[in-house]
Amino acid sequence: MSEFLHADQSGQDDASRLPAEGQDRGVTEQISALIDGAVDRETFQRLQERLRQDAASRRQFIHLMLLDADLADEFSTESVGGMVDVLSTPLPKPVSPIQRHVEDHSRGSDSVRRSWIHGGITLATVLLVCGSLFWWNRSSAPPVAESRSALAQVVRISDSSLEPEFRAGQKLEAGTVRLMSGVVEIRIQSGVTALLEGPVELEILDPMQARLVKGRALFRVPPPAIGFTCRTANASVIDLGTEFGVYAGEESGTEVQVYEGEVIAGAAAAMQQQSGQRVQSGQAVLIRGDGLSEPEEIQFLPDRFRRYLPDPKDPHDPDRTSTGIYNDAQHEELRIVPTSGNVVIDGSLEDWNLSGEFVSRCRPPFETFYHLRGAAMYDDQYLYIAANVGDPFPMRSTVSPHIKRDLYGNGGCLAFRISTDRRMGWPIRGLAPGVDRNRQLLPDDVNEKLVFLILWYYEPERLPCLHVKYGMDEHDRKVNPPGYEGAFRKWPDGLGYTAEYRIPWSLLSAEDAPPQAGDVLGWTWLVHWSGPEGRNWKGQLIDISNPKETGWNFHRAATWGKAVYTGRNP
Amino acid sequence: MDIEPNNLEAFLCELTRHQRRLRGLVRCLLFDPRDVEDVWQDTNVLLLRKAHEFQLGTDFWAWASAVARYQVLTHCKLLGRDRLAFDLDLIAMIAAETEQLGESIDERRDALQLCLEKLPGPQRQLLEMRYGAGTSLEEVAGKLERPVGSIRQTLYRIREALLACIERRINLDSVS
Numbered sequence: 001m002s003e004f005l006h007a008d009q010s011g012q013d014d015a016s017r018l019p020a021e022g023q024d025r026g027v028t029e030q031i032s033a034l035i036d037g038a039v040d041r042e043t044f045q046r047l048q049e050r051l052r053q054d055a056a057s058r059r060q061f062i063h064l065m066l067l068d069a070d071l072a073d074e075f076s077t078e079s080v081g082g083m084v085d086v087l088s089t090p091l092p093k094p095v096s097p098i099q100r101h102v103e104d105h106s107r108g109s110d111s112v113r114r115s116w117i118h119g120g121i122t123l124a125t126v127l128l129v130c131g132s133l134f135w136w137n138r139s140s141a142p143p144v145a146e147s148r149s150a151l152a153q154v155v156r157i158s159d160s161s162l163e164p165e166f167r168a169g170q171k172l173e174a175g176t177v178r179l180m181s182g183v184v185e186i187r188i189q190s191g192v193t194a195l196l197e198g199p200v201e202l203e204i205l206d207p208m209q210a211r212l213v214k215g216r217a218l219f220r221v222p223p224p225a226i227g228f229t230c231r232t233a234n235a236s237v238i239d240l241g242t243e244f245g246v247y248a249g250e251e252s253g254t255e256v257q258v259y260e261g262e263v264i265a266g267a268a269a270a271m272q273q274q275s276g277q278r279v280q281s282g283q284a285v286l287i288r289g290d291g292l293s294e295p296e297e298i299q300f301l302p303d304r305f306r307r308y309l310p311d312p313k314d315p316h317d318p319d320r321t322s323t324g325i326y327n328d329a330q331h332e333e334l335r336i337v338p339t340s341g342n343v344v345i346d347g348s349l350e351d352w353n354l355s356g357e358f359v360s361r362c363r364p365p366f367e368t369f370y371h372l373r374g375a376a377m378y379d380d381q382y383l384y385i386a387a388n389v390g391d392p393f394p395m396r397s398t399v400s401p402h403i404k405r406d407l408y409g410n411g412g413c414l415a416f417r418i419s420t421d422r423r424m425g426w427p428i429r430g431l432a433p434g435v436d437r438n439r440q441l442l443p444d445d446v447n448e449k450l451v452f453l454i455l456w457y458y459e460p461e462r463l464p465c466l467h468v469k470y471g472m473d474e475h476d477r478k479v480n481p482p483g484y485e486g487a488f489r490k491w492p493d494g495l496g497y498t499a500e501y502r503i504p505w506s507l508l509s510a511e512d513a514p515p516q517a518g519d520v521l522g523w524t525w526l527v528h529w530s531g532p533e534g535r536n537w538k539g540q541l542i543d544i545s546n547p548k549e550t551g552w553n554f555h556r557a558a559t560w561g562k563a564v565y566t567g568r569n570p
Numbered sequence: 571m572d573i574e575p576n577n578l579e580a581f582l583c584e585l586t587r588h589q590r591r592l593r594g595l596v597r598c599l600l601f602d603p604r605d606v607e608d609v610w611q612d613t614n615v616l617l618l619r620k621a622h623e624f625q626l627g628t629d630f631w632a633w634a635s636a637v638a639r640y641q642v643l644t645h646c647k648l649l650g651r652d653r654l655a656f657d658l659d660l661i662a663m664i665a666a667e668t669e670q671l672g673e674s675i676d677e678r679r680d681a682l683q684l685c686l687e688k689l690p691g692p693q694r695q696l697l698e699m700r701y702g703a704g705t706s707l708e709e710v711a712g713k714l715e716r717p718v719g720s721i722r723q724t725l726y727r728i729r730e731a732l733l734a735c736i737e738r739r740i741n742l743d744s745v746s
Contacts, residue, residue: 028733032726034601034654036700036707038718044654052660055667062598062668063678063733069597069606070679073590074686075701223614224589227582238582240618241611261615264578402648403608460604 027057031064151204152188176203176213183306190225192239194218197306218245218305221261231268235287238264238276245305249289256295257284257304259537260410265295281406282554283434297434299552302540327362327541333562334358334523334544336376336515339384343377345502347489349386353377356566360525360543369495372527372541378565380514385455385501387414389527394490394497395457396534401465401479408467408479410537412530413456414499417553417560419522420510421449427546428522430472430557446471448509450522450557455501457488459534464488464499468507472557483507515565523563524553581621584630585614591631591675592638598668599642599661601654609645613638631672639665674740681739685732693728700725 030047033039039047051058150171177186179198187193190207200215210217211231221228221239228239230246235254237246242261248254256265258279266276267287277295279285284304285295335356343351354375362370369392377384397411409415419428429444444450452474454467464486470476486501505514515521527541542553544561553559593610600606616637624633642665646655656664668675686694699710707725711718 028730029726032729033722035729036722036725037601038707038722039654041654048656048660051656051664058664058667060733062664062671063736064729065598066594066668066671066675066678067682067729067732067736069594070590070682071697072597072603072701073593074682075698223593223611224586226586226589226614238578240582241614262618398604400604400608402645403612460602 027060028064031061035064035068150189151207152186152194154184154186172204174204174206176201179215190228191222192225192228193220195220195306212246212248214248214250216245216247216305218259218307219243234268234289235265236268236276240264240278242281243307244279245307247304251289252286253289254287255284255298255304256287257300258282259305259307267293267295299555307537326539327360327543329543329545329547329561330360331358331543331561332545332547333520333564334374334376334525336378336383336523336563336565338517338566338568339377339379343384343502345485345487345500347487347498347500349375349388349498349500352384352386354386358543360541362539362541366539370527370529370539370541372525372543374525374543376523376563378515382502382504383418383508385414385416385499385503387499387527388496389414389499390496391529392495393530393532393534394494395488396459396532397456397530398459398534399456400460401458401463401467407454408456408465409454409528410530411456411459411534413454413528415455415526415528416451416453417522417524417526417557418451418453418508418563419447419449419557419560420451420505420508420515421447422513422515422519422521424449424521426520426522426562427549428557428560432472432474432555435555441473444472444557446473446475448476451508452554453503455486455499457497457499464501466501466503466507470509472554478507481507515563517565517567519563519565521563521565522557522560524560526553578621580626581624584624584626585617585634588631588634589614590679591672592634594675595635595638595665595668596642598664599639599656600645605645605649609638609641612645613641616641632669635665635669639669677740678736681736682732684739685735688735689728689732693724696721696724697728 027047027050030039030043034044034047051061151174152172154170154172172186177184177196178201179196183195183197185193185195188204188207188210192207192210194202194210195218196202197216197218200217201213202215202217203211203213205211208225208227209229209231210219213233217230219228219230219239220243221241223241226239226241230237230239232246232248232254235256237244237254237256240262242263243259244261244263245257245259246254247256254265256263256279258281260281262278262280264276265279265285265287270276277285279295282300284298284300286298287293287295337353337356340353341351352375356377357373357375360372360374361367369390371390373388375386377386391412393412395412397413399405399408399411401408419426421428424444424447428450430447430450431439431442431445433441433445448470450470450472452469454465456465456467457463458465463480465480466478466484466486468478468481483504484501484507486499488500489498491497505511523544524542525544529538529540531538544563545553546559546561549556549559551559592613593606596606596610596613600609613634617634620637624630639662643658643661646658646661649655655661689697696710699705699713700707705713707718707721711721714721
């Protein structure tokens with residue numbers, strides 16, 4: 001028996017006593033091994049049969065799995081640089097309507113508090129300040145005063161020399177955070193993290209409420225803190241389990257942009273009447289300062305808010321500088337060439353005709369590690385796509401194709417917007433719903449031949465995946481449909497990957513009239529990069545675009561570049 | 571798109587209050603922690619989208635757990651054959667029995683808090699290593715320079731002891 005069980009035992013600790021007589025240790029041991037991923041299929045089948053037959057074993061199983069969930073909740077942290085126990089301090093008296101309601105309705109407030117408290121532990125926390133000037137509630141309390149009733153905490157600071165009285169791990173009372181420049185991330189007791197980009201003022205009212213006086217803040221809200229509310233002078237945003245950014249302008253009103261999940265946003269007066277508008281992932285709205293108008297949809301801009309902070313230990317981390325991973329599109333057209341014989345989809349491009357290949361790189365300083373060599377071929381039945389992608393964290397996506405989502409590319413992917421409509425030719429027509437609020441959807445907007453593809457490698461199952469959406473309105477979607485083949489191969493130096501796909505024209509709504517030599521159709525090529533965890537989007541490259549058009553490729557198909565289908569000898 | 575204005579706040583309160591139970595239920599039915607997280611999140615999204623279907627004053631747990639169970643069953647159908655998953659009939663059986671536990675799931679968690687406070691330091695440290703960053707058994711064994719089997723056995727005994735402690739706590743509460 002391990003010293004872990006014997007050490008520190010006084011004989012009095014009831015948590016370390018042996019189990020009560022009569023418990024079936026065999027089943028318990030098997031379940032424990034199952035939790036630890038240490039059972040073979042045969043043992044699993046035996047356990048399954050036992051559980052099916054025996055109610056007592058099922059009860060033991062349920063209790064053990066619930067224990068495992070609670071232990072994971074109790075101990076887990078995904079924070080980088082060590083867990084900081086901001087959550088061990090008692091919550092101040094709740095003041096938000098939501099909290100009051102929770103307390104009124106719960107068996108007792110303790111269980112609710114605990115759910116918020118411990119939920120925060122599971123939230124990934126990455127914190128760094130970039131050249132920040134940061135102080136906490138200067139007007140009412142010494143900036144370095146430790147709080148016994150901390151409401152939030154600074155987790156990490158990149159350059160403490162700029163503001164030496166602050167340090168990582170410092171606990172913060174209720175009050176206003178003012179940041180003149182740079183970026184800082186704080187964690188609120190409820191588990192919500194707030195990424196503040198100076199100049200900004202954020203007042204934390206309680207674990208479930210904050211008031212953005214001015215500036216930009218991005219919030220990540222774990223499930224236990226659903227209902228977290230960010231108020232501004234004229235608007236309120238209620239989280240529904242998400243990541244969202246809020247910009248409080250002094251006169252222009254409030255901008256809300258949702259990266260993941262959804263929120264309810266609206267003018268303050270409307271929200272008091274429990275009325276608002278859902279804003280979902282990929283959407284942004286403006287709530288004007290008059291406090292009366294309905295939220296207006298505005299263009300979603302990925303870099304409207306800073307979402308990630310750098311890891312100073314990671315030489316490839318894009319957030320080490322103030323610029324993100326982006327590129328300037330360099331190509332208007334992609335030459336898609338005929339195949340030259342049989343192509344084996346194996347992640348090797350030796351059997352490819354790469355005469356149409358193009359190269360695109362991200363802006364400095366990321367051009368060394370973040371770049372693309374792309375190529376495409378075609379024949380009567382298939383479109384072939386190949387890419388060599390510079391990626392310091394290649395093929396790590398943990399975004400499961402088995403779970404229905406709007407977006408599958410957060411963990412790193414290739415993506416394409418393609419038109420196979422030979423009658424339309426180029427430039428491409430079609431708008432996404434809501435881009436022009438005064439316009440009804442037109443046939444071009446719902447054209448099945450305007451297709452969005454996401455290609456990614458699902459690392460847990462080593463599975464090359466494909467997500468297809470049809471129309472600018474994305475009215476139809478398929479995940480890993482039959483008929484395509486894909487292969488990924490990591491580079492020997494680990495700094496990139498090669499992807500190779502063969503996709504039947506039938507999946508691209510072109511089985512009736514596949515592209516022919518001489519066609520000029522539509523194409524935009526995207527690469528998305530994630531961090532080392534294979535879950536969080538870090539940056540992107542977009543190329544093959546129409547230089548005469550502006551706007552987002554997912555809003556306006558006119559921005560797509562040309563796909564020039566060449567003959568045998570281009 | 572407008573939301574149902576009535577009782578949104580109360581709905582969010584119910585959803586918040588049941589987060590731990592929902593996660594526990596999903597954990598009882600799936601073995602890969604990543605699957606658990608995905609389905610848990612997905613269940614929340616679905617519950618929010620179905621918020622207008624919930625009648626306040628009715629049993630939120632019954633409604634939400636049914637949604638979670640549906641999500642698990644859907645997820646299991648999509649799992650590859652190489653993944654360990656119970657047969658669907660057993661999942662339904664376990665789900666029903668877990669749902670019946672209701673508030674006692676919260677009671678067990680409360681009891682666990684007390685039991686963990688009494689847990690000897692080295693045992694607690696092992697739990698922190700195992701659960702702290704989702705560290706695998708092999709990684710824990712590597713860090714401690716101990717055989718994997720020994721770590722697995724120790725974890726089993728800690729869990730067993732915690733279960734026994736929880737039972738005692740609950741029994742004490744029920745008679746006091």
